[in-house]
Amino acid sequence: MEQAIHCKGEVYPAGGPGLFLLGRAEEIAQRLAGEYEEQVQLIYLDPPFGTGDTFSVKLAAGKARLTIPAYSDTLGQEEYLSMMRAVLSACKRLLARDGSLYLHIDYRMSHQLRFLLDEIFGAQNFMNEIVWAYKSGGRSTRHYSRKHDTILFYRKSKSVYFNIAAVGIPRGPEKRNNMKRSVDAHGRVCFSIRSGGKTYTYTEDTPVFPSDVWDDVEHLHQRDPERTGFSTQKPEALLRRIILASSRPGDLVCDLFSGSGTTAAVAAKLGRRFLVCDASPVAMQLLRARQLVSQSEPTFFDGGQALRILYDAPPYADLTPQVALQDTEGIIRIVYHGAGEQRLAYLAAGERNQDGLFCPRSYALSPTPGTVITLPHLPNACLQACNYAGQMAFFKL
Numbered sequence: 107m108e109q110a111i112h113c114k115g116e117v118y119p120a121g122g123p124g125l126f127l128l129g130r131a132e133e134i135a136q137r138l139a140g141e142y143e144e145q146v147q148l149i150y151l152d153p154p155f156g157t158g159d160t161f162s163v164k165l166a167a168g169k170a171r172l173t174i175p176a177y178s179d180t181l182g183q184e185e186y187l188s189m190m191r192a193v194l195s196a197c198k199r200l201l202a203r204d205g206s207l208y209l210h211i212d213y214r215m216s217h218q219l220r221f222l223l224d225e226i227f228g229a230q231n232f233m234n235e236i237v238w239a240y241k242s243g244g245r246s247t248r249h250y251s252r253k254h255d256t257i258l259f260y261r262k263s264k265s266v267y268f269n270i271a272a273v274g275i276p277r278g279p280e281k282r283n284n285m286k287r288s289v290d291a292h293g294r295v296c297f298s299i300r301s302g303g304k305t306y307t308y309t310e311d312t313p314v315f316p317s318d319v320w321d322d323v324e325h326l327h328q329r330d331p332e333r334t335g336f337s338t339q340k341p342e343a344l345l346r347r348i349i350l351a352s353s354r355p356g357d358l359v360c361d362l363f364s365g366s367g368t369t370a371a372v373a374a375k376l377g378r379r380f381l382v383c384d385a386s387p388v389a390m391q392l393l394r395a396r397q398l399v400s401q402s403e404p405t406f407f408d409g410g411q412a413l414r415i416l417y418d419a420p421p422y423a424d425l426t427p428q429v430a431l432q433d434t435e436g437i438i439r440i441v442y443h444g445a446g447e448q449r450l451a452y453l454a455a456g457e458r459n460q461d462g463l464f465c466p467r468s469y470a471l472s473p474t475p476g477t478v479i480t481l482p483h484l485p486n487a488c489l490q491a492c493n494y495a496g497q498m499a500f501f502k503l
Contacts, residue, residue: 111488111500113464114417121397121413124370124380128390128417131362132189134383135196138360142381146200147267147357150348150369151193152210152340154179156186163388165335165494167449168474174495176336176365177386187218193362194226200360201262206233206352209258210340216256223260233259233266234318238344240325257348272350274313316347323347334392336366345372353378367393374411387421387496391451394492395471414463423497427453429489431503438503440489442470442477452492455481455503464490464500 127134131153160178164171181189197207207227211219224232236257245251261268277297285297285308295310316322323343326332332342345368353359355377361369364384370393373380384390397413425448432439440455454469468479481487487503 111458111502112420112422112462113458113488113490113500114420114462116394116415116464116466116490117459118398118413118466120411121394122374122380123411124374124382124397124413126364126370126390126393126413126415127383128385128387128415128419128421129383130385131383132192132196135193135200135362138381138383139196139199142358142360143199144202144205145358146360146381147202147205148349148353149197149201149205149207149360149362150210150345151197151207151361151363152338152365153190153193153363154181154186155212156181156183156214161337163335163337163392163494165451167451167472167494170449172449172494174388176388183218186215187222190219191222191226194222197360197362198226198262203263204265204267205262206266206268207260207262208236208348208352209260210238210255211258212255213252216258220258223258227260227262231261231263233261233268235259237319238323239319239321240323242325242327267352267354269351269354270315271313273347274315277308277310277312277314279310320344320347334366334396336389336392339366340368342368342372342375345369346376349373349376349378364389364393367396371396388494389496390415390417390421391492391494391496394452398469399471421495421497423493423495423499425450425491425493425497425499427489427491427499427501436483438481438483438487440479440481440503442473442475442479444475445491448493450491451494452490453477453479454490455479456488456490457484458486458488458500464488466490 157179161176163174163176209219236259237254238257239254279295285299288296290296296307298305298307323341326339326341349359349372358379358381359373361382364382370380370382425445427445428443430441442453450473452471453473454466456464456466459465467481470477470479489501489503490498492498
């Protein structure tokens, strides 16, 4: 390998369709508001909760366990609300006329942010205060245990798109309340109840729509297969309900506090485009890995949807991957031997295009000594190495 080179982003034919931006939400949001004004259908925000704590990501790297700082939730109240004012003001500009915003928060800041949303969006555009109730976590004897988050749901205007039918679930065969159970001529289980002089009948297939108390979505447990190691990760089921109810296939979904990458992951699975950002390089690494691992094969020649990752200030690190290059019939085999004391989360080979973006052709997640990736001869061939903290280095081949 030759000297280290610089790239300002990455572009993949697979893993999208979407864009990740590395940067602070209040700064990125202002820039996006100009470029994507009134183009975003749905915004989901899961900002810091004002806890005063620092949060980490716990990852498995081979047989070792790594704990990596992810973000600090230590802003004072005045600074925190100033940051959120900038973000929410930009969000209003980003939203389409029929768009909506979901702000996920807890008891610490929910009252202040409700006032802020009323000011920016207008109290008349408040839709719901959703309670996400869960059973996990500790128990308190000094007060009632705090077992819910609050999701504040606002619209951009009266023309809001909202499709609750998209998140209905079948009533099922079990009896509810004082309803009379019967079986109709088609063999379907039915329930009927008389109220106000009228009889109402429902079949077991009749959908039941969620209320503003969501106690049917479980909090992620430590051994949940969805777990990425991000301590404040939200479950895909939560985002699935929000995205299905408030967007259509092909719509643009935005998340300015990407964290573990759940919004992007669910949006892509449901056929939506995503526009997400985060200030933490580890969030960038998690999103990259999460989107790429969803591909059935570790290759970019399958015609998948594009994923772009851009960074104004790349988190470069002194990474020195030890590789051997073997040229065989026009194909370069890159054999990875290790990176000293560093543990790599990602190793990719590709080319640097004329816009300064790295375009991978093959990659390996969590490479181990002996891992091989291949690359055809390219005029601007280069290698990317990334550690678990999201720090990276590029080398010309």
